[in-house]
Amino acid sequence: MMNKLKAVIFDLDGVIVDTARFHYIAWRKMANDLGFDITLEQNEQLKGVSRVHSLNQILGWGNIQVSQPEFEALMRSKNEHYLELISNLNQEDLLPGVQPILDYLHQHQVPFALGSASRNARAILRGLKIDGMFSAIVDGNDVTKAKPHPEVFLIAAEKLGVAPDQCLVFEDAQAGVEAANRAGMRCVGIGDQNILGKADYVFSDFSQINTEFINQHILTD
Numbered sequence: 001m002m003n004k005l006k007a008v009i010f011d012l013d014g015v016i017v018d019t020a021r022f023h024y025i026a027w028r029k030m031a032n033d034l035g036f037d038i039t040l041e042q043n044e045q046l047k048g049v050s051r052v053h054s055l056n057q058i059l060g061w062g063n064i065q066v067s068q069p070e071f072e073a074l075m076r077s078k079n080e081h082y083l084e085l086i087s088n089l090n091q092e093d094l095l096p097g098v099q100p101i102l103d104y105l106h107q108h109q110v111p112f113a114l115g116s117a118s119r120n121a122r123a124i125l126r127g128l129k130i131d132g133m134f135s136a137i138v139d140g141n142d143v144t145k146a147k148p149h150p151e152v153f154l155i156a157a158e159k160l161g162v163a164p165d166q167c168l169v170f171e172d173a174q175a176g177v178e179a180a181n182r183a184g185m186r187c188v189g190i191g192d193q194n195i196l197g198k199a200d201y202v203f204s205d206f207s208q209i210n211t212e213f214i215n216q217h218i219l220t221d
Helices: 022-033 042-045 051-061 070-087 098-107 121-128 151-160 176-181 211-217
Strands: 005-008 112-115 137-140 167-171 184-188 200-203
Touching: 005 151, 022 042, 022 051, 022 070, 051 070, 070 137, 070 211, 098 211, 112 151, 121 137, 151 167, 151 176, 167 176, 176 184
Parallel strands: 005 112, 005 167, 112 137, 167 184, 184 200
Antiparallel strands: none
Protein backbone atom coordinates (compact mmCIF):
# COMPACT_ATOMS: atom_id res chain seq x y z
CA MET A 1 0.00 0.00 0.00
CA MET A 2 1.33 3.45 -0.93
CA ASN A 3 2.05 5.97 1.78
CA LYS A 4 -0.57 8.65 2.00
CA LEU A 5 0.47 12.12 0.95
CA LYS A 6 0.04 15.37 2.87
CA ALA A 7 -0.25 18.15 0.29
CA VAL A 8 -1.24 18.93 -3.28
CA ILE A 9 0.41 21.14 -5.92
CA PHE A 10 -1.55 22.32 -8.95
CA ASP A 11 -0.23 23.58 -12.24
CA LEU A 12 -2.41 26.39 -13.60
CA ASP A 13 -2.77 26.48 -17.38
CA GLY A 14 -4.68 23.44 -18.64
CA VAL A 15 -5.28 22.13 -15.12
CA ILE A 16 -7.31 24.76 -13.27
CA VAL A 17 -8.18 26.99 -16.22
CA ASP A 18 -7.65 26.78 -19.96
CA THR A 19 -5.50 29.79 -20.69
CA ALA A 20 -3.42 27.80 -23.20
CA ARG A 21 -5.72 28.94 -25.99
CA PHE A 22 -5.03 32.58 -25.09
CA HIS A 23 -1.27 31.95 -25.10
CA TYR A 24 -1.62 30.38 -28.53
CA ILE A 25 -3.64 33.31 -29.90
CA ALA A 26 -1.08 35.81 -28.54
CA TRP A 27 2.00 33.87 -29.68
CA ARG A 28 0.46 33.23 -33.09
CA LYS A 29 -0.30 36.93 -33.61
CA MET A 30 3.31 37.75 -32.75
CA ALA A 31 4.57 35.09 -35.19
CA ASN A 32 2.20 36.38 -37.90
CA ASP A 33 3.51 39.91 -37.35
CA LEU A 34 7.01 38.52 -37.94
CA GLY A 35 5.86 36.86 -41.19
CA PHE A 36 5.26 33.21 -40.30
CA ASP A 37 2.70 30.98 -38.55
CA ILE A 38 2.68 28.47 -35.70
CA THR A 39 0.39 25.46 -35.43
CA LEU A 40 -1.61 24.02 -32.54
CA GLU A 41 0.78 21.06 -32.59
CA GLN A 42 3.75 23.39 -32.12
CA ASN A 43 1.86 25.17 -29.34
CA GLU A 44 1.72 21.85 -27.43
CA GLN A 45 5.52 22.09 -27.08
CA LEU A 46 5.15 25.48 -25.37
CA LYS A 47 2.92 24.22 -22.56
CA GLY A 48 4.43 24.43 -19.12
CA VAL A 49 7.61 26.22 -20.17
CA SER A 50 8.77 29.77 -19.54
CA ARG A 51 8.03 32.80 -21.69
CA VAL A 52 11.72 33.16 -22.59
CA HIS A 53 12.00 29.52 -23.66
CA SER A 54 8.74 29.77 -25.63
CA LEU A 55 9.90 32.83 -27.54
CA ASN A 56 13.29 31.26 -28.30
CA GLN A 57 11.47 28.19 -29.62
CA ILE A 58 9.11 30.23 -31.80
CA LEU A 59 11.89 32.38 -33.24
CA GLY A 60 13.74 29.16 -34.07
CA TRP A 61 10.69 27.83 -35.94
CA GLY A 62 10.52 31.05 -37.93
CA ASN A 63 14.29 31.13 -38.47
CA ILE A 64 14.24 34.67 -37.06
CA GLN A 65 17.08 36.33 -35.18
CA VAL A 66 16.52 39.45 -33.06
CA SER A 67 18.57 41.65 -30.75
CA GLN A 68 18.11 41.43 -26.98
CA PRO A 69 16.06 44.70 -26.85
CA GLU A 70 13.85 43.38 -29.68
CA PHE A 71 13.49 40.04 -27.85
CA GLU A 72 12.33 41.82 -24.69
CA ALA A 73 9.94 44.02 -26.69
CA LEU A 74 8.39 40.91 -28.29
CA MET A 75 7.89 39.33 -24.87
CA ARG A 76 6.25 42.49 -23.57
CA SER A 77 3.89 42.87 -26.52
CA LYS A 78 2.89 39.19 -26.39
CA ASN A 79 2.17 39.48 -22.67
CA GLU A 80 0.13 42.67 -23.10
CA HIS A 81 -2.01 40.93 -25.72
CA TYR A 82 -2.37 37.86 -23.47
CA LEU A 83 -3.40 40.02 -20.48
CA GLU A 84 -6.07 41.67 -22.61
CA LEU A 85 -7.40 38.23 -23.55
CA ILE A 86 -7.54 36.95 -19.95
CA SER A 87 -8.84 40.16 -18.37
CA ASN A 88 -12.42 38.88 -18.44
CA LEU A 89 -11.74 35.51 -16.77
CA ASN A 90 -14.18 34.62 -13.98
CA GLN A 91 -15.34 31.62 -11.92
CA GLU A 92 -17.19 30.20 -14.92
CA ASP A 93 -13.82 29.69 -16.62
CA LEU A 94 -12.67 27.11 -14.06
CA LEU A 95 -12.26 23.78 -15.85
CA PRO A 96 -14.95 21.13 -15.16
CA GLY A 97 -14.60 19.34 -11.84
CA VAL A 98 -11.89 21.60 -10.40
CA GLN A 99 -13.99 23.57 -7.88
CA PRO A 100 -15.36 20.48 -6.06
CA ILE A 101 -11.83 19.10 -5.59
CA LEU A 102 -10.53 22.45 -4.32
CA ASP A 103 -13.51 22.70 -1.95
CA TYR A 104 -12.98 19.14 -0.67
CA LEU A 105 -9.27 19.70 0.01
CA HIS A 106 -10.06 23.02 1.69
CA GLN A 107 -12.79 21.51 3.88
CA HIS A 108 -10.44 18.72 4.99
CA GLN A 109 -7.59 21.16 5.69
CA VAL A 110 -5.28 19.58 3.12
CA PRO A 111 -2.77 22.30 2.19
CA PHE A 112 -2.39 22.99 -1.52
CA ALA A 113 -0.18 25.23 -3.58
CA LEU A 114 0.09 26.53 -7.11
CA GLY A 115 3.25 25.65 -9.05
CA SER A 116 3.09 27.44 -12.39
CA ALA A 117 5.48 28.91 -14.94
CA SER A 118 3.00 31.74 -15.54
CA ARG A 119 4.06 35.19 -14.35
CA ASN A 120 0.37 36.16 -14.40
CA ALA A 121 -0.78 33.35 -12.10
CA ARG A 122 -1.84 35.53 -9.20
CA ALA A 123 -3.96 37.78 -11.42
CA ILE A 124 -5.59 34.72 -12.98
CA LEU A 125 -6.39 33.15 -9.59
CA ARG A 126 -7.89 36.47 -8.45
CA GLY A 127 -10.09 36.57 -11.54
CA LEU A 128 -11.25 33.02 -10.82
CA LYS A 129 -11.89 34.05 -7.18
CA ILE A 130 -9.89 31.13 -5.76
CA ASP A 131 -6.63 32.85 -4.81
CA GLY A 132 -7.53 32.86 -1.09
CA MET A 133 -7.86 29.06 -1.03
CA PHE A 134 -4.17 28.39 -1.74
CA SER A 135 -1.72 27.94 1.11
CA ALA A 136 1.13 28.97 -1.21
CA ILE A 137 1.54 30.36 -4.72
CA VAL A 138 4.74 29.84 -6.71
CA ASP A 139 4.78 31.34 -10.18
CA GLY A 140 7.17 32.45 -12.90
CA ASN A 141 8.31 35.41 -10.78
CA ASP A 142 9.62 33.06 -8.07
CA VAL A 143 11.76 30.69 -10.12
CA THR A 144 14.86 30.88 -12.28
CA LYS A 145 14.65 27.43 -13.87
CA ALA A 146 11.74 26.37 -16.09
CA LYS A 147 10.06 22.98 -16.09
CA PRO A 148 11.14 20.21 -16.64
CA HIS A 149 13.49 21.43 -13.90
CA PRO A 150 11.69 20.64 -10.61
CA GLU A 151 12.46 24.01 -8.97
CA VAL A 152 8.87 25.35 -9.01
CA PHE A 153 7.52 22.22 -7.28
CA LEU A 154 10.37 22.04 -4.76
CA ILE A 155 9.78 25.67 -3.75
CA ALA A 156 6.04 24.96 -3.43
CA ALA A 157 6.72 21.96 -1.16
CA GLU A 158 9.06 24.09 0.96
CA LYS A 159 6.43 26.83 1.28
CA LEU A 160 3.87 24.19 2.31
CA GLY A 161 6.30 22.77 4.88
CA VAL A 162 5.99 19.30 3.39
CA ALA A 163 8.66 16.93 2.06
CA PRO A 164 8.64 16.57 -1.76
CA ASP A 165 7.77 12.86 -1.57
CA GLN A 166 4.62 13.76 0.37
CA CYS A 167 3.19 15.90 -2.44
CA LEU A 168 0.72 15.04 -5.20
CA VAL A 169 1.07 17.14 -8.36
CA PHE A 170 -1.63 17.79 -10.99
CA GLU A 171 -0.10 18.58 -14.40
CA ASP A 172 -1.19 18.76 -18.04
CA ALA A 173 2.18 19.10 -19.77
CA GLN A 174 5.02 16.67 -20.47
CA ALA A 175 7.53 19.15 -19.05
CA GLY A 176 5.48 19.42 -15.86
CA VAL A 177 5.13 15.67 -15.44
CA GLU A 178 8.89 15.32 -15.85
CA ALA A 179 9.44 18.10 -13.29
CA ALA A 180 7.18 16.34 -10.78
CA ASN A 181 8.98 13.03 -11.37
CA ARG A 182 12.36 14.69 -10.91
CA ALA A 183 11.12 16.29 -7.67
CA GLY A 184 10.22 12.81 -6.37
CA MET A 185 6.52 13.65 -6.21
CA ARG A 186 3.52 11.54 -7.19
CA CYS A 187 1.93 12.95 -10.34
CA VAL A 188 -1.54 12.99 -11.87
CA GLY A 189 -1.67 13.90 -15.55
CA ILE A 190 -4.69 15.84 -16.79
CA GLY A 191 -5.13 15.23 -20.51
CA ASP A 192 -4.01 12.64 -23.03
CA GLN A 193 -2.59 9.31 -21.82
CA ASN A 194 -0.36 9.14 -24.91
CA ILE A 195 1.27 12.46 -24.03
CA LEU A 196 1.31 12.16 -20.23
CA GLY A 197 2.14 8.47 -19.91
CA LYS A 198 5.00 9.12 -17.49
CA ALA A 199 2.56 10.38 -14.84
CA ASP A 200 1.47 7.92 -12.13
CA TYR A 201 -2.18 8.39 -13.12
CA VAL A 202 -3.86 10.10 -16.07
CA PHE A 203 -7.41 11.49 -16.26
CA SER A 204 -8.87 13.38 -19.20
CA ASP A 205 -10.14 16.10 -16.82
CA PHE A 206 -11.06 16.72 -13.20
CA SER A 207 -14.64 15.60 -13.68
CA GLN A 208 -13.22 12.03 -13.73
CA ILE A 209 -11.56 12.48 -10.33
CA ASN A 210 -13.72 11.79 -7.30
CA THR A 211 -13.16 12.28 -3.59
CA GLU A 212 -12.47 8.56 -3.20
CA PHE A 213 -9.34 8.98 -5.36
CA ILE A 214 -8.27 11.92 -3.20
CA ASN A 215 -8.83 9.87 -0.02
CA GLN A 216 -6.79 6.98 -1.40
CA HIS A 217 -3.76 9.18 -1.85
CA ILE A 218 -3.97 12.02 0.64
CA LEU A 219 -4.13 12.07 4.40
CA THR A 220 -7.46 13.78 5.10
CA ASP A 221 -7.95 13.06 8.78
